[in-house]
Amino acid sequence: MGRPWLGSGLMDVLIHIFVGLHIIGIASLLGGFLTQMKAMGAGTARFVPAMLHGALTMLVTGVVLVGLNQAQDYSVDNIKIGVKLALLIVILGLVYVKRDEEKVDKGVFGLVGLLTVANIFIAVLWT
Numbered sequence: 711m712g713r714p715w716l717g718s719g720l721m722d723v724l725i726h727i728f729v730g731l732h733i734i735g736i737a738s739l740l741g742g743f744l745t746q747m748k749a750m751g752a753g754t755a756r757f758v759p760a761m762l763h764g765a766l767t768m769l770v771t772g773v774v775l776v777g778l779n780q781a782q783d784y785s786v787d788n789i790k791i792g793v794k795l796a797l798l799i800v801i802l803g804l805v806y807v808k809r810d811e812e813k814v815d816k817g818v819f820g821l822v823g824l825l826t827v828a829n830i831f832i833a834v835l836w837t
């Protein structure tokens with residue numbers, strides 16, 4: 711009760727804030743994708759700005775999270791993070807390159823959604 715964060719250390723609070731920002735990034739990237747799913751079926755989906763900004767947010771907050779966790783000597787699973795980073799680079803590359811295309815191919819668009827969902831489950835299932 712009261713002020714539970716007082717005992718947890720400012721660095722830990724900072725880590726949790728960045729996890730929160732990381733989740734906002736997921737919301738933006740995945741949410742943008744979900745709004746386009748009907749259009750994707752028709753082959754008229756586009757990478758909305760929310761997806762680009764979400765992908766960029768994932769990269770920045772993810773890198774900061776690695777740094778903050780290492781600064782605290784918390785263990786970071788380098789293989790897990792490496793896989794997430796690799797998938798995100800594919801996502802970011804595709805979304806960035808095709809950001810101005812008014813119609814994105816169904817397969818490419820679907821791949822970005824698939825890789826995003828894959829990263830979510832890697833994050834929560836990889837122990």
Ligand code: HEM
Pocket residue numbers: 729732736739768769771772773775776779786787791794795798825826829830833834
């Ligand atoms: C689409 C891309 C990504 C998704 C969907 C994603 C998802 C998540 C989720 C759901 C969490 C919280 C789960 C937990 O704490 O167990 C998390 C934590 C974290 N993410 Fe990501 N992430 C992505 C990209 C990245 C990238 C590119 C990096 C680093 C370069 C990164 C680094 C981290 C770190 C260090 C944590 C906290 C420690 C951990 O739980 O592994 N993430 N991510």
